[in-house]
Amino acid sequence: MTKIFIDAGHGGSDPGATGNGLQEKDVTLAIALKLRDILNSDYEGHSVMLSRTTDQTLSLSQRTNMANSWGADYLVSVHINAGGGTGFESYTYNGSYSGKAETNRLRAIVHNAIVNETEFRDRGKKEANFHMVRESAMPAVLTENGFIDNAADAAALKSDAFLNKIARGHAEGLASALGLTLKDVNDGQGYIEVVVDSLWTYNTANWNDKAVIVNQGEVFTVIRDKFPVDGGYMYQIKSGLYITANPTYVRYYTK
Incomplete structure (x- = not known):
């Protein structure tokens, strides 16, 4: 260690x-x-x-x-x-x-x-x-x-x-x-697309730690797959920020 x-x-x-x-x-x-x-x-x-x-x-x-x-x-x-x-x-x-x-x-x-x-x-x-x-x-x-x-x-x-x-x-x-x-976070490379008009990202895995707003159609590379956070789920994206994994707001896919 x-x-x-x-x-x-x-x-x-x-x-x-x-x-x-x-x-x-x-x-x-x-x-x-x-x-x-x-x-x-x-x-x-x-x-x-x-x-x-x-x-x-x-x-x-x-x-x-x-x-x-x-x-x-x-x-x-x-x-x-x-x-x-x-x-x-x-x-x-x-x-x-x-x-x-x-x-x-x-x-x-x-x-x-x-x-x-x-x-x-x-x-x-x-x-x-x-x-x-x-x-x-x-x-x-x-x-x-x-x-x-x-x-x-x-x-x-x-x-x-x-x-x-x-x-x-x-x-x-x-x-x-x-x-x-x-860490082996994905079997294949995952991506998420924002499917609502706008959406907060987060600096850390904390719903109160808001970072910047992203907009509909933007696509991000996932570096950490879906994991639980205080009653919901998040992904971590390549920038280091975190984003909701709720399918109401984002679409997850692989290539």
């Missing part, structure tokens, strides 16, 4: 970077929660621990101590950048240590998957003396997902659909790097 530790940067009394009406601590938490949900819904052979699941103040040492005590196999610390740039970059520890080549190999897989999924400008695979990657006892990466003080990046970071892309890029990269098994 592969243990994955997900750290949502900052939190509580530490807002992190701010700009364009956003606080880093809120965006990192949203991405971390989405990443956890995608890993658990789409993959198997792993367990996940988060440094925080709410707006909580934690020191850097508390975070790495938590991961080290748990015996995590991999750590990913999620952050948002600032300082006048744009795009995505990732960091590993810049010191000399056993396993550095493997740490950088795994990071490259995660990094490339995030860039491919988000289409962020690739600012490069970097190294730095950051606590989260220095004090972790396991291979670790720190991701910087756009610039909160860049208007275009911030506009994307305000979109739940784009946060889903960031989380899915992380999930696909981690799955590939760590050899996670994709």
